Amino acid sequence: MNTEFFAGVNTDKGFIGYLERYFSDAKRLYIIKGTPGSGKSTLMKKLASDCENLGYEVWRILCSSDPASLDGIYLPELKTGIADGTSPHVLE
Numbered sequence: 592m593n594t595e596f597f598a599g600v601n602t603d604k605g606f607i608g609y610l611e612r613y614f615s616d617a618k619r620l621y622i623i624k625g626t627p628g629s630g631k632s633t634l635m636k637k638l639a640s641d642c643e644n645l646g647y648e649v650w651r652i653l654c655s656s657d658p659a660s661l662d663g664i665y666l667p668e669l670k671t672g673i674a675d676g677t678s679p680h681v682l683e
Contacts, residue, residue, distance in 0.1 A: 593643065593649060593651065594648070594650045594651065595650075595651045595652075595653055596651075596653065597609075597652070597653050597655045597658075598610045598613070598652045598653070598654065598655055598662040598663065599655050600655070601655075610652065610662060610674060613650065613652055613663065613665055613672070614663070614665060614672040614674065616670060617670050617672045618671065619669075619670065619671045619672070620671075620672045620673075620674065621671075621673045621674070622673075622674055622675075622676035623635075623673065623674070623675060623676060623677075624676045624677045625677060626677075631675050631677070632654070632660040632661045632675070635661040635663065635664050635673055635675075636661060638664060638673065639651055639661070639664045642664075642666055647666050647668055647669065648666070648667050648668060649664055649665075649666060650664065650665040650666075651664055652664065652674075654675075661675070662674065662675050663675060
């Protein structure tokens, strides 16, 4: 199953991020960092595709400023997430 959604939303009160909520029950969370264009989103897309091909449910968390890129993926059955930890993304 393929699920896609955005990591946040712009409101009249400013940007509200939901990335932490998506990973709230994760047992494992991998944060990747790198410069723009270094391959973070490409890596997450490849991992998401491979996991789907293995039969896992995959949540794709789309970048709100560029929906062609990913801010993260989450595998609910494995309780495992991978997220872009490069600014402005914040996971505490």
